[in-house]
Structure formats: structure tokens, C-alpha cells
Amino acid sequence: MNTDGAPRLGWWQQTWRLAAAAALSVPVWLYVGVLLHGQDAGPGAWFRIGDPLVALGCLAALLWRRRFPLAVALTVAIASTMSTLATGAALVALGSISTRRRPVEIGAVALAYVTASQFAGGVYPLQNPPGMFWLQLALPALTAGIAVAAGMAVGARRVEVRSLRDRAESAEREQTARAAQARVLERNRIAREMHDVLAHRISLVAMQAGVLDHRGDLGAEENRLLVRGIAEGSHQALEELRDVLGVLRADPGHPEPPQPSLDRVPDLVADARASGLDATLTTTVTGTPADAVGRTCYRVVQEGLTNAARHAPGAPVRITLAGAAGEGLGVDVRNDPATERTTHRPPASGFGLLGLAERVGLAGGTLHHRPTPDNGYVLTARLPWPNPTHGKSP
Template structure:
């Protein structure tokens, strides 16, 4: 923003300033009329017609003082010497220049104003003793007051402009923080919905694929698979309802409990019941923090989901190990696929969201193919000791 350009004035503000400029010259003009009336027979046509017309022209010139401040101020300072009523317009023009707070510009206009004030008046008045000094001191005093007022107004404008810019900057920052918070919340919700639904739908798709490609199943096995599909679909709807309930919850309302380390055996049993060959081995001693435990659960869930999607019929082995003061390590390894079923569509965001989860707790995530067309998903999550947890 250009600090040299004054803010535009409204019509009411412009009219008020012009009226003030005319009012400042009115006492001088009336006093001069009284003096002229006493010294001569009448005041003369210039006093009654020419003087007001010159003042009116100076007032009209002030309308352009913000676009051409120095030119207008110098012109009005020179022309106003022919009009007693235009004295206020010259001071207003000088004060307007002073609001820009440019010493060279203010000095040049002030010198022109003082020099113009020494031009002989068109009125035949008698000079009193010491009037030469008075004719210089009075304009100098008036110019000094006009410059001081103008610089004070300019300083106030700069301060108001600075405050406005700071307020606008704070508002922009607040808007950016709110947008970032909304983006983070949307990403968190997207991760939750993916973690909750992708696993459930993958198991349903796995069971449906077995029904489609296995023609040697007994009636009881078919009923078990169909019942598993129905139950899995119902659970997917229930979990989706829970996620949507979190979205619609009022601020301050506690969220429903999230799965943690103790829910992993149930997760493995559920996957095993859907036809996935899963084994679980754990050597975890102690209880990690809720965030670490929930992240560990999501890692296992994503590993089983990917195994069900991309390696149907493969053997999956889940390993958990760790203790307080070290790391909680998680690995999900699956062998090569042994079935040829139609694979469900993938979003491609599962491992990306999982990486974000692991990064948030300060852990490391690794996933890569293994020899024999298998796949390995591993993570190391920090598990501070009791002393460190108390300090933090």
C-alpha cells in the first residue's frame, strides 16, 4: 500500500474542510471591510466582487489538492494574496501538503507561502509602525501552525493505516489457521473412514470372492460365508454411523472410545473367520499410551486389509514386540497369493494415511515386497519409559 496517498474523502468531509477554509478567511475579510469603510467612501468593487471570486477559485482548486498537492498549494498561496477571504484556503493547502510529511516538499511550499505574503495588498491601507516585521511574523506563525497540524494529521493517518493493516493481517492469518484446521480435520476424518470401512469391506469382498470361485463348498459352508458377508456389511454400516456421529457431535462432546492394543486379537479372529489365514504372536509387556496403542491397531488393520485385497489365500503373520523405554514394533508379513479372485478396487490412500499416523507419533514406517512375491509392513513406534512420561 502506498503511504503517500491520502485516503479518499467523502462529500461531507470535503464540504466540511472547504467550509472551514472559507470560515478562516472570513474574519480577516470582514475586518478589512470595516477598515476600508472608515478610510474611504465605501469598500469598493474589488472587495465586494473580485475578492470573493478569487476566494471561490481557490476553494475550487482545493478539490484537486490530493492529486496535485504541491502544485495546488503553491498556486493557492500566490493567488490568495489578492484576496483577504482566501487566506484560509492557503493554510488548508499548506496543511494538506504537511500531511505527507516530506520535509523538502513542506519547506518549498512554506517558502512560497511566506514570499507570497510579502506581496503588497491590492487594498490601499495605511501601514502602522513596525508593520514590516508584523507582515512577516504573522504569516510565519500561521504557516507553522498549519504545518504542525498537517504533520499531526499525517502521523495519525499512518498510525490508523498501520493498525488497519495489522488487523487485516491478523484476520488473514486467522482465516488461514481456520482453513488449515479444517483441512487437518478433513484428513483425519478421511483416515478414520478409510481405516474403518476399507478393512470391513475387504473382508466382505474376500468372502464374496470365495463364494464366486469355489464351487465345491457345502451348503453349511455357503451359509457361513453368506452370514459372514451379512454381518460384515452390518458392522460396516454401524462403524460408518459411528464415524458420522463424531462428525455431527457437538463441540466438547467426548468421542466414542477408539480401538487400541487390546482389540488386536479380536481383529485377528475376525479376519480369520472371514477366511484369512492369520497368526498372531506378541511379546509386548506393559501398556503403551493410547495414541501409540491406537496407531498400532491401525497398522495391523491396514496390513490385514491389504493382505485380503492383494493376496487372497496367502498366509499372514502378525508380530508385536516391545516394552516401555524402547519401541513398540509391529510387523505384518504375508506370503504370495494362492487364489485367483477378482480384486476389489483400491483407493491408494491407505498406506499414505498410515504414514501420516506414524509420523504424528514420531515413529518409522516401512513397507516393501519380500522374496517369494510376499509383502512386509513394519513400524517402530516410540514407547517412552514411565519417568519420561511423567516429565512430559
Template sequence: MNTDVAARLGGWQQAWRLAAAAALGIPFWFSIAVVLPPGCVADTCSWFVTGDPLIAVGCLAALLWRRRFPFTVALTIAVVSAASALATGAALLALCSLATRRRPVEIGIVVLAYVTAAQFAAELYPIRTLPAPIWLQVALPALSAGIAVATGVAIDARRAEVRSLRDRADSAEREQAARAAQAQAMERNRIAREMHDVLAHRISLVAMQAGVLDHRGDLAAEENRTLIRGIADGSRQALEELRDVLGVLRADPDRPEPPQPTLDRIPELVADARSSGLDVTLTTTVTGTPPETVGRTGYRVVQEGLTNAAKHAPAADVHISVAGKPGDGLHISIRNSPAAAATTRPPASGFGLLGLAERITLAGGSLDHHPTPDHGYVLAAQLPWPRHDHGKSA
């Protein structure tokens, strides 16, 4: 459809340019007619009403090939137009079209041929006027040729400017699309990392519960049922979270981002850990609501600490301390007591603490983790909480 439209537009442009060339030659033709002697047309000036228009029609027809053979067509019409006043418009259009190529040698040859041929045009008709100075006979055709050349050069400059603007617009559009795609990919990856932390925590709890069932033969029936329900619920939630991760990576850009947890969801983490068999103690002394980034990062610190405790020390006591206020920062500590390592551990990616350290660094905080003298382990994080923040809620 676009090709058909372009072809129709090209045909209309060709037609109106030929019509303009024909119309431009009419004033030159009439300027000859008004100075011819009375009765000349029917007698000695029959060429004026027969040959002159026929040559003009031939020149207009030759213009159809001016884009394929620009120099040849322009030179031919410039020479032939000396025998036809009506073909002057065609000669000027051919010269204008040639000038759009910006080749000085070709333009100079055609201009010279046009000006030279114009000196012989007056010999075709018995015009009775005072002889004009030679400079005027040269200046008039040279002026008209100069106007045609200047018009052609201006047209080409305008075309080049339009092409440049179009290229810049296309380039800007491509760059904008690339930036948008990159931003979408980065956002999807960020969301996937957030959900990966949740999934890793969930699977660690399931693995810990399964390990308890495997190594504890002295549990009561109700305790066994509780652990089995916990494994079933945790597995189901893990599958749902995995589906969410895959959905984010597969990527509808218009898909809304799932809500991200903050400090107010830490009690839920502790409750899940307790239901899985961990002995967790939580102490919270937080005044106000921290910024969204700080709250979300603090939640991830507690989540990673509980995940590592479930993996490496499932029978240990875990003590969580969360304290902070505006201007003093947010301080989080997860400490587990010494405990025998689990006989069977779930596979670990090895990037949990590395990713957490990167997250905290981006938030402007610091992370410390190391064994304690009593063979336990501590994970501590400090996050900035500006005093001027007005407690933007997550």
C-alpha cells in the first residue's frame, strides 16, 4: 500500500513539474510573438506556430528521462531550445534538475551551451528591433540559467537537510527504543532478583522441615502432621513464586510489578521460620517508617539471615534485632547460637551474601558477617535513614 501511494505521489510530482516547465515557456513564446511583423505568422514565420511548439513538446517528453540521464538530457535540451522559445521552460527545468547533483563541471558545460545557443535564437525570426549590446544578449540567458542553477542547488540542500533530520529522528527513535528495552530488561531482572530471594528462603525452610522429618524419629503424630503441612504449604508457595519469577522474565512490559515487602513484613518471616522449626527471637525498636529502599533492603537482610540459619544451623537459636530512627540509621543484626550443622543441606548458589552486599552498597549502607567466638554466626547491616525524610511509606 505504501509503495502504491509513493508511486502515485511520484506521478503527480512529475506531472506538475512538466506543466510548470510548459507554463514557463509560454511567456518567452509570447515575448517573441509581440515583436513579429504583422502577417508574419501566416507568411514567413510559419515556424513560430508549427516547429517551435513541436520542439517544445519533444523537449518536455525528453524531461521524463532527466533522472536516468541527467547530463545528456540537460545538454540536449539546452542546445535544442535555441530553435524553440516555447522550450525555454524545459531547458531551465533540465538545468535545475542537473544542478541538484552538484557537479560543477557538468553544470558549467550545460550553462555554456544554453547561453551560446541563445545567441542564435533571434536569427530564426525576422524581428525588427534595435540591435541589443552583446553584453545584454549574454547577460539575460546567463541570468536565467543562474537562477535555475541556484534553485537546483537550494533544492538539493533542502533535500539533504530533510534526509539528515529524518536520519536523526530515526536514530533517536531507535536509541529511545533501545533505552526503553534496556530499562525494561533491568527492571525485570531487578524484580526477578527480589523474588529469587523469597524463593530461596522458602525452599530452605522446606528443606529444613524435610530434614527434621528424616532425622527425628521421636516426634509425636501431631508434630509430624505439622511438619508435613508446612512442607506442603511451603512447596506450593515456592511453586507459585517460581511461576511469578518466570512470568517476570518472560516479560510483558505492561505487567504490574508485584508489591515489595518492607520492615512491616518481618514478623511474617519470623512466623514462617518458627513454624518450620527454627527457634527465632525478634526484637524491634524502630521509630517511624523508613524510606522504601531502606525498608525493603532491611527486609532482605533478615530474610537472608534466616535462610542461611535454616541451611547451616537448623537447630540453633536465632536472635534478630532491628532498631533505628530518622537520623540514626537502621541497624539489623541476625545472630545464631552454635549448633551442629545439618546432615543434608539444600544446594546453595553461593551468591546470597554477595547479592545482599551489593544491594546494601547501592542503598548507601554496609554489611558485616562473621563467626562469633562461641562458634555461632552473626550477620549485621547498617543502612542510612536521613533525618529530613518524612517517613515515606513503602
């Protein structure tokens, strides 16, 4: 592209335009030659040599019309006074300056072209019949108008094409940005799911391994149950991790694995209890909330059980769920101080409660967590549960 927004032309395009300019001038030059032959003096040396040389110089000047559009157009228009073969070059220069769609420049070049055509009679003093003055003025004005109209049409087309190209590039950039943002959001979602799955399962496995290592008074049957719990917990962790990672490799039409919901909280507590955690669940929930609310409630309970197993081994954990449509859903997970010591605690990431707070916030709820005066810990969440019939007319 040039500085004025016009596309750069290849050598064959330049050649085609110069050939068109020369071909446009040949009939005019031959017509003038025929008129000069009809007079006594006949065509002189200037007509046969000077006129073509000036036209050649004008055609050469057109090669720089993209870089110096106004200067080249004015020069060629003025030089056309001395050469009839330069008429085509002058019209091409006028059309080229018209593509810029600047009225002052177009008017200056058009005026120079029409004025130069009137002074051409001094170079070739042809004997014209009376009343031909208006024809000599109207014909150059008409050709100049055609060149200006054609040039402005080309300029408008260039502006439209450039606008469409810019819009296409902008749309492509926006699409790329949206795709990148979607990838980031998907990675964050998968990372959050992986944390929720692995942290809970590994915490229960670590708790069982700690009991197995710390308690030396266990019988063979109790040891066997703990070892089986460790094996089953590890297997479940791998299965759930495989389900999460399967989303990355799935086809676009492949369904995602089922997401946890409120009705799976009892299974979650029972699973934790089977792994050795002293967990009890009390629920007074009436009705079924939206999937997003139920899934968030499940993750709150899961995080509470994970933290209790990691930081308070052996402590009783009490989970309370209460709520109904129009009242909201309350989640309360409390654990007492630890009653056992273990050296097999999994490393804490430090992002569990942060990610949970973000998840609860996205669901429109609030999350609070704090130590209790008796060195226990409490995790509470309040989730919105609007009444589906609210605002509907009877």
C-alpha cells in the first residue's frame, strides 16, 4: 500500500496503463496530422519529432504519480499544451489524482488540463471554422469530467475494499482473542476440577495411610480394611482424573462426564465416612435447586471434608444443609480439633479456598471460613435459590 492507501501496482499493470494512455492519444495525434496536411505548411518537424518526445516524457512521469500525485498531474497537464500525443497521459494523470477524492487537487488539475488545451492552438495553428470556440472548450471539459468521474469511482471502490479488509482483519483478531480467552477459561475450569477431585481423594488416602502407620494396635482385619480403602481411594482418584482429562481429548460432540449435584452430597459424605472420617450429614433442604447451585454446594462440602481430613485427622465433621426455593441454600461444614497425629499429610496447595470463593462468587453466593474458639474450623456458604414462580402473574 502507498501512503495514500492505494495499492502498489505491478510492472504489468503500469505497462497496461501507459499503453492505454498512449493508445488514447494516437487518434487525436493522427487527426491533427490530417488537418495539418490539408494546409499549405503541412506537418512540421515538431509534429513528427518533438510532439512524440514530449508525450514520451509525460508517460515516463506517470511512473511517479503514486509518490508525487499532484506534482506529476499538474506537470503532465501543462506539458500536454506542447503535445497532442500527451493528451492520454494528461487524462490518466487527472483520473489518478481523482482517486484521492480531494476537490482542491482535482479542480486545480482539471483547470490546468482544460486551459492547456486552449493554448494548444498556438503550437499547431489550425484554421477552424467560425463558432468552433465553444466546441474547443466543451470537448476538453467533457473528457476531463469523464476522467474525474472514473477516478472518483475507482477511489470510492478502493475505500470500500480497504474498509472491508480492515473489518475482516478486525473480526479475525477478535475471533482469535475470543478463542484464546475460551482456551484460558477452559484450562482454568479443568484445573479447578482437577484440584477438587485430587485434593479430596488424596486427602482421604493420606488420612488412611496415617492411621495405618500410627496405630500399632490394629488387628489383621482392620489393617486389611485400611489397605483396601487406600487402594480403592487411589483407584477412584485415577478414574475421576481420567474423566476430567478426557474432556481435553474429546471430540466437539462428545458429552462431558456427569457433573456432581446436590443429590450426590450424601454419597460424598458416605464415601468419606467409609474412608475413616467421622462425618455426619444433616439436611433440611426441600426441593431441588438449579444445577449450578447444587454443583457449587457439592464442591463446598467436598472442600470442607478435604480440609478436615488434611488438617484435623480424627476430628468429627458435621455438615448441615438447609434451604428452600426463595430462601436460599445454606451450607455449613464444621470440624472439631484434631484428635490424631499423623506424618502423612499431603502438601496443601493454598488455592483450595481461594478457588472455592471464586466458584461461589460466580454462582452469586458468599463464602466465609474461620477458626472456632475451641480450635476447630467452620466453613459456611450462602447460595442463591430464587423462587421459580416469583414475578409470574397468576
